[in-house]
Amino acid sequence: MKKRTTWLTIITLIFLSLFLVTMSLTANRYSRIFYENYVSELLFSENKNATSRFSNRLNIDYSHFLSTLESNTNEELNANLPYVFNHKYKGYGTIESDGFVYENGVKKLFKETYSNTFYDQSITLFSHNQLFSDETDEVMHIYFIKNNRFGYFDAKLYLKDSILEKKYVLTQPNGLVLFNGMTSEPMGNLNNYFKDTEAVTQELIAGDEGISKLNSVDAYYFASYSKVEAINGLYLLDITDYDDYMYYSGTVAVFSIIFIVIMEIVVILVGFVFSNFFTSFYRDLEVSIHDLSSNRIPIAKINHKGKLIYRNKTFKKTFDQHKHDKFITDIFDITTTELLKLVPVNAWFIRTIIDFSGARIIPIKTSMFSYTLLIYPFISDDNAQGEAPINAITELPNLNKYRYDLDELLGSDSTAVGKHSVAVLKIINLHYFNALKGIDFVDGLIKKIASRLKEVVISELDVSLYHSFNNAFVLLYKNVDVIDAKRDIKRILDYFDSEVSVLDYGIQVNLKAGIYAFNANVETSGALMIYEKARIACDSDSNGEFSSISVYDVVTDLRKKQQEQISKDLEMAIKRNEFELYYQAQYDYKTKKVAGFEGLLRWSNRKYDRTSPQEYIKVAEKSGAILKIGEFVIEEAIKTAKKLESFGVTISINISPSQIIQFGFVKKITDLLIKHDVDGSRICLEVTEDVAITTFSDVAYKLQSLRDLGVSIHIDDFGTGRSSLLYLKELPIDSVKIDRGFVMNLQEDRYSRAIIDMILSLAKNLEFDVIAEGVEDQFQFDYLTERGTRYLQGYMISKPVDYNGVLALLKNNGRIKFKKEDE
Numbered sequence: 020m021k022k023r024t025t026w027l028t029i030i031t032l033i034f035l036s037l038f039l040v041t042m043s044l045t046a047n048r049y050s051r052i053f054y055e056n057y058v059s060e061l062l063f064s065e066n067k068n069a070t071s072r073f074s075n076r077l078n079i080d081y082s083h084f085l086s087t088l089e090s091n092t093n094e095e096l097n098a099n100l101p102y103v104f105n106h107k108y109k110g111y112g113t114i115e116s117d118g119f120v121y122e123n124g125v126k127k128l129f130k131e132t133y134s135n136t137f138y139d140q141s142i143t144l145f146s147h148n149q150l151f152s153d154e155t156d157e158v159m160h161i162y163f164i165k166n167n168r169f170g171y172f173d174a175k176l177y178l179k180d181s182i183l184e185k186k187y188v189l190t191q192p193n194g195l196v197l198f199n200g201m202t203s204e205p206m207g208n209l210n211n212y213f214k215d216t217e218a219v220t221q222e223l224i225a226g227d228e229g230i231s232k233l234n235s236v237d238a239y240y241f242a243s244y245s246k247v248e249a250i251n252g253l254y255l256l257d258i259t260d261y262d263d264y265m266y267y268s269g270t271v272a273v274f275s276i277i278f279i280v281i282m283e284i285v286v287i288l289v290g291f292v293f294s295n296f297f298t299s300f301y302r303d304l305e306v307s308i309h310d311l312s313s314n315r316i317p318i319a320k321i322n323h324k325g326k327l328i329y330r331n332k333t334f335k336k337t338f339d340q341h342k343h344d345k346f347i348t349d350i351f352d353i354t355t356t357e358l359l360k361l362v363p364v365n366a367w368f369i370r371t372i373i374d375f376s377g378a379r380i381i382p383i384k385t386s387m388f389s390y391t392l393l394i395y396p397f398i399s400d401d402n403a404q405g406e407a408p409i410n411a412i413t414e415l416p417n418l419n420k421y422r423y424d425l426d427e428l429l430g431s432d433s434t435a436v437g438k439h440s441v442a443v444l445k446i447i448n449l450h451y452f453n454a455l456k457g458i459d460f461v462d463g464l465i466k467k468i469a470s471r472l473k474e475v476v477i478s479e480l481d482v483s484l485y486h487s488f489n490n491a492f493v494l495l496y497k498n499v500d501v502i503d504a505k506r507d508i509k510r511i512l513d514y515f516d517s518e519v520s521v522l523d524y525g526i527q528v529n530l531k532a533g534i535y536a537f538n539a540n541v542e543t544s545g546a547l548m549i550y551e552k553a554r555i556a557c558d559s560d561s562n563g564e565f566s567s568i569s570v571y572d573v574v575t576d577l578r579k580k581q582q583e584q585i586s587k588d589l590e591m592a593i594k595r596n597e598f599e600l601y602y603q604a605q606y607d608y609k610t611k612k613v614a615g616f617e618g619l620l621r622w623s624n625r626k627y628d629r630t631s632p633q634e635y636i637k638v639a640e641k642s643g644a645i646l647k648i649g650e651f652v653i654e655e656a657i658k659t660a661k662k663l664e665s666f667g668v669t670i671s672i673n674i675s676p677s678q679i680i681q682f683g684f685v686k687k688i689t690d691l692l693i694k695h696d697v698d699g700s701r702i703c704l705e706v707t708e709d710v711a712i713t714t715f716s717d718v719a720y721k722l723q724s725l726r727d728l729g730v731s732i733h734i735d736d737f738g739t740g741r742s743s744l745l746y747l748k749e750l751p752i753d754s755v756k757i758d759r760g761f762v763m764n765l766q767e768d769r770y771s772r773a774i775i776d777m778i779l780s781l782a783k784n785l786e787f788d789v790i791a792e793g794v795e796d797q798f799q800f801d802y803l804t805e806r807g808t809r810y811l812q813g814y815m816i817s818k819p820v821d822y823n824g825v826l827a828l829l830k831n832n833g834r835i836k837f838k839k840e841d842e
């Protein structure tokens with residue numbers, strides 16, 4: 020998985036580089052275009068101004084010429100014209116019918132071709148060799164003509180007055196050059212010296228002004244041109260070296276650099292946001308990708324309405340008979356609202372599926388608009404194949420048989436209209452044995468318990484026994500009042516409680532029970548729902564360590580109502596900021612100092628401030644409120660870690676399973692660490708071993724990602740989970756916390772001591788730290804420290820305290836005094 024992230028980074032970098040190169044080229048291009056436009060406009064308006072100056076000059080001079088003509092005889096003209104036009108004046112003459120007579124009396128003959136146009140114009144431009152058959156003079160002259168009289172003037176000087184040092188060309192619309200200011204270039208047609216003058220000459224015909232980019236053999240030029248109003252069919256063309264402006268000005272480079280810098284900042288910002296998003300997205304979706312690619316578990320995606328928008332291969336294969344269903348609610352007996360709480364739930368199939376009765380659904384919000392459902396179907400019976408009615412290990416009838424029997428009972432309308440009860444019996448302390456001795460031992464134990472149950476259950480009542488799941492059995496009482504059923508169950512539990520060596524191992528097992536009583540003629544739930552109600556009753560009992568019997572209707576409904584009330588109050592509490600974090604010190608036996616604190620939630624509300632968070636957190640987990648509460652807890656703890664930075668202590672945060680599996684969990688923590696500038700090594704997360712082991716690869720991956728940030732992972736309530744301790748080494752963890760239950764019973768209960776010993780030796784071998792919680796007295800303290808427990812937490816050291824209490828504990832450099840430790 021690491022590898023994938025590396026690849027992702029490399030690919031992203033390659034794309035980023037390509038993008039930057041493209042951006043630079045684009046920047047260059049666009050700043051060039053931008054600047055080119057700017058230069059063009061500048062040159063164009065310069066050319067227009069020059070042209071109109073040139074044209075005005077001609078018009079003014081022409082009117083002077085006319086007034087001079089009126090007020091002077093031919094003879095006087097020769098004397099006066101040089102004064103009126105000074106150096107521009109070249110000569111004067113009259114036009115006869117067949118030719119042209121100079122002021123000095125020399126007569127010249129017109130060239131045929133020019134005669135007509137020449138006569139038509141009042142101002143025109145020609146060289147003598149263009150006009151006269153025997154002339155060789157190529158110098159361009161402006162001719163002023165009135166009737167049969169004319170004067171001619173130096174064209175170059177006229178232009179110089181108007182345009183100064185520019186390279187200019189006077190041209191006709193057909194591209195014929197009449198005058199060329201670029202002295203080195205020959206006269207003739209524009210085509211002679213530019214590659215693509217076609218465009219310009221086309222424009223000259225079409226319009227009066229414009230600017231084009233011309234390509235000569237070795238360079239580009241800007242060619243701007245305007246019509247000279249004073250002379251018919253004449254254009255002033257202004258030619259500027261492209262490079263003069265575009266390269267040597269350096270402006271393009273400046274523009275490009277500014278553009279590139281801005282674009283790169285944008286790219287980096289966008290890249291940063293996206294990479295952040297993608298890493299977390301990627302991490303969070305690792306499971307989906309992983310599971311999708313290997314297709315191990317059924318996965319579906321739904322939208323907020325519960326509509327199925329995606330199903331993976333396994334889903335299709337497993338739920339083949341549901342392939343035409345459009346909504347998840349068509350498949351499972353669950354509401355969409357319930358799924359959108361994003362809390363793992365058990366749901367039954369609406370239609371019977373051969374191998375499964377229901378599934379554990381873990382909803383995860385995986386994108387803005389979709390929810391991924393990881394579906395872990397549970398098999399009707401762990402050990403049964405298909406519809407087999409017998410549990411393979413205990414050889415008791417299984418849930419299939421139960422379903423069959425109950426369906427028959429409910430279906431037989433005449434015979435059994437009476438009252439019936441279904442009870443679920445659970446072995447409470449099975450995990451102890453699982454932890455201590457492993458699964459094979461537990462299988463043997465269950466077999467023993469089953470055979471004992473078989474003997475004990477027999478009574479005068481009509482009762483059948485089934486083995487539903489690993490640690491759970493079912494009793495079906497037909498035509499028995501619930502009070503009698505309850506009494507009978509009490510008898511069974513007492514039997515197991517009193518007979519310490521009821522099993523040959525000399526082990527005492529504790530059972531608890533939940534009962535659901537119903538009237539066959541009014542009952543609407545199916546067999547599995549009835550089973551589920553009994554199970555809920557069984558689990559609803561809060562003091563989970565003692566044998567107990569809970570009846571669904573009385574207890575559970577009440578509890579359910581209470582929980583609904585708590586659920587409402589929780590919503591308000593979040594809005595009203597009623598939550599607060601208390602801190603309990605974690606003592607380091609090696610340094611004899613406080614090493615850290617565990618954050619514990621407190622609800623400052625008169626109704627609840629004495630309630631253990633355990634109570635309402637259970638409710639919050641079911642209602643989904645835990646996500647908001649958890650967010651508060653995490654941020655609060657991180658803030659505190661920041662405030663306590665100088666003391667070098669860590670802050671532990673309790674994390675609920677539903678928090679970890681949510682989309683963006685790792686990112687949320689990362690963001691908060693950055694926001695409050697807290698080093699990851701200051702933070703520990705406490706998760707339960709069930710979460711870490713039994714959910715899925717994703718959690719392990721997320722935990723590893725957090726460890727990469729320096730965050731430590733502690734396994735909370737260690738030893739109480741369902742797994743064998745040997746799973747430990749598979750987990751990305753730093754410490755285990757020995758559950759308070761073991762510490763509490765340490766003195767009296769040799770199993771607790773055995774488990775503690777085992778945890779300590781395992782931890783030593785696997786090099787984990789151990790934190791013992793619930794240390795209340797010296798005996799426990801000594802027992803634990805003598806066997807190598809380094810960290811201790813409990814009332815003996817300190818109760819959970821508020822922030823000021825924390826400061827008080829840290830006053831003496833974290834060296835605190837408690838009980839007899841120092842004596």
Ligand code: C2E
Nearest residue numbers: 619620631632633636652673674675793794795813814815
């Ligand atoms: P936990 O994580 O096992 O927390 C330890 C509990 O044991 C705390 O109860 C603490 O006050 C109590 N305790 C510590 N030392 C002793 C001792 O020497 N003797 C006795 N009798 N009790 C001791 P608390 O604060 O009532 O919390 C109960 C549970 O609620 C916690 O069990 C934890 O599972 C949950 N919880 C508390 N705060 C949070 C939170 O912020 N987030 C989540 N998700 N769960 C929380």
Ligand code: CA
Nearest residue numbers: 617673705735
């Ligand atoms: Ca804890």
Ligand code: CA
Nearest residue numbers: 735736759792
């Ligand atoms: Ca704990």
